[in-house]
Amino acid sequence: MQTLATPDVKKANKLAATKLGGKLVNEYWEMVFRAKEQGKLVCWYEGSAINPFLQAADICWVHGEAYSAMLAARHQEGPAQKAAEERGYQRELCSYARTHLGCAVTNLRNPVPPDAPFVSMAEDKYLSSRLPAPDMIISAYAYCSTGQQWDEMTSRLFGKKIPIFNVSLPWIWAQKPDAGYLKGQEWEETSQYVAKQLRDMVVFIEQQTGKPYDWDRLRELMRQVKRGSELRLEAMAMCSKRPAPASFFDWVASIAPINHLPVGKPMVDFFQAVRDEVAERVTRSEGAVHKEKYRLFFDGIMNWNKVGWLAEKFAKYDAAVVAGRYTHMAFWQEPDLIDPKDPVLGMAQNYLVCPNNHSAPILIGQILKLCRQYEVDGMVLHASRTCRAFTNPQFLIADAASKQLGIQTSTFEGDVTDDSFYKDELVNSRVEAMFEAIDAKRSRAA
């Protein structure tokens, strides 16, 4: 006898609009793969979102972490990581870098066979070899020393024949009495120092293209970035409602459009659609999980091999992961600082507010503010094995969350793109213990 299908109430209720993001991601990488055929210069970079600078100069851009993350999310990171290991890069090295350097190794030593033209992102078996070689490298990495070294090694891998430009982004140590988030002498001086380097970077770009830089185009692009960012933040803020209409994992799925996809109307439309869907869910009281029982904060970088897996895992426990350091403290997070008429200083400042580039006291202050805003019951910390930039302050964060907010915390090990560091049973037992503790606390309070 046939029975009517019942909805699986334990499944994550993902935003439909993020599917559009997947389409934009595919179109962008396909554009990258065609760049050389179209006579475009290709720039490799990591870290800060300098892509509007490149887009304004008609240069094709390849963001290293984005490519590594994309491969991991599609479970196609293996060949690149194997190539890197064969060259001698050790497993404890940043797996973003290891994967991307592996792509460089395969580009040089094991290129795509000529009889294997690109068909589609879904079907292509040669994604790790598919990246076009760089014509230039720009290094602009906040906080993590690994970024600059990764770029340097990429340059050396290509025989130091590719021009490289380094932008140095100092860490905000914030020791002086006037120091704080986006304020104080150190902040002002550092912002100006970075802005000056960005202007010098534009001169470098002009040298590569042989053309005067199109500042008007940059201004227009930054107007759109600002708008996209405002819509994204507006949608995020609506998740302080109960039930939360979208989850951390929806925001993870929305990183590419704000971080490295082409700036333009499709990007703004994407965030408009996300914002509208979130607003509709609020009016319908529709949550990111069907029966919201717990609200959590996610500290740490994403485990790109496990985005869907973790979204479903938390949904199974009726836990809405409502905010995170990675998603809520990065990616053009301060649009008010961007003046589209004169965008460089605001761009520098947004690069400086990456989710690690303030020392622990300021960082913790910002995290606790988010925890209060989203009224979380607990915090889950992803100790990403090879991303020390994110793991550095985690014990301090957990301690502050516990002492200052009185919330439960739970840590699990994984990694950004190396699946082998993730142990599912450990995650289950630790997360379950946290939920038990939250339940016990509620019982005592009742």
Next chain:
Amino acid sequence: MKNYLAPFAAAAARPLEYAAAWKQRTGRKVVGSFPMNFPGELGHAAGTLPLILQESEEAITVGHGLLYPFYCGFTRSLVDQAAKGDFALLDVILFGDHCVQLLGAADAIRMQLPNTRVIFYQLISSMNDPWTHGRAVESLTGLKGELEEVVGHPVDPEALRASIRIFNRNRQLIRRLYELRKQGRSGLTSLQMQHIVKSSMIMDKAEHTALLEPLVQHVEGLGARAGDEVRLHLSGHFCQAPKLEILDLIESCGATIVGDDLYHGFRYISTDVRETGDPVDALAEWYMARNTKVPCPTRVQNNVDWDAYLINAVKEERAEGVIVLMAKFCEPHMYYYPEVKEAFERHNVPHLLIETEHEGVALEGLRTRVETFVEIVRRRQAA
């Protein structure tokens, strides 16, 4: 020889004890600095004892509650020492190097020691940009200003030049030992060389130099030593000193170390500071020059190559092979290792990679590897 070396060995073994005694004796402040580019001359000219903080031999315990175990032993050990209260005697802690793990350690230490001033003077790590020198001058000027606040008086340029002269003299003496070692005339083991360099990071420089001068004189008087050991270069190990038992083990397997680029070795004393002109400018120049002299993977500089430096060093030292000591989880080293490995392969230089850990390594297993490596080198030379 042992008499000459005993004070160096004592300071190297117990750096904080030495600093505490110095502080008690002089009534002056002790400045503890993270490695590897702190210009100790600034601290010296300010009247303090500039001490490079060292990895402790003690097992890491409470530090596990502040940093994950997948960090290099040096950062974990520093945090552990801070959490245990070992740094209580330090009046100031400084750091200027941009290494992601050190930044994590600095944050943890500042939170652990709320009453200790922790100064950050970020040194630019991109070494050949048009603004590198200017930015280094700015960072060092800022550091000088903060040290002046700590000691409560300005640092006179002439005092700084005097400190530079004292430090240069010390470096020159140690470099002389390196030269004699290369010629097979020093008779000093790697362990003893480490005691000399490491204690120079800890002791009052004038005192260290006063002890060093008779040692160098003594060594100058020794003749060339004939031996059939395999000549090796030791490479790597940046912030922390290699374990003494590993150095001993290598030399007990039929090898002699004729050169190194360890931080607790030649890297630390490779370069002198200009003694004339503006002294802060000279220190910035030194910061840049030492990366050209002995390139460091923690810096980025596209026009110098650590691998090329190593190949040259091997030739100059007439080394027959290289042992690479890599501290586990050291990212800069992990990045650069494939470059170095491929250069060794291109130039037919045999090498052995040894990964080290704070907690120690299984020495007998290591002995087999080193003995095999020495035998391979020996046979290659005989062929």
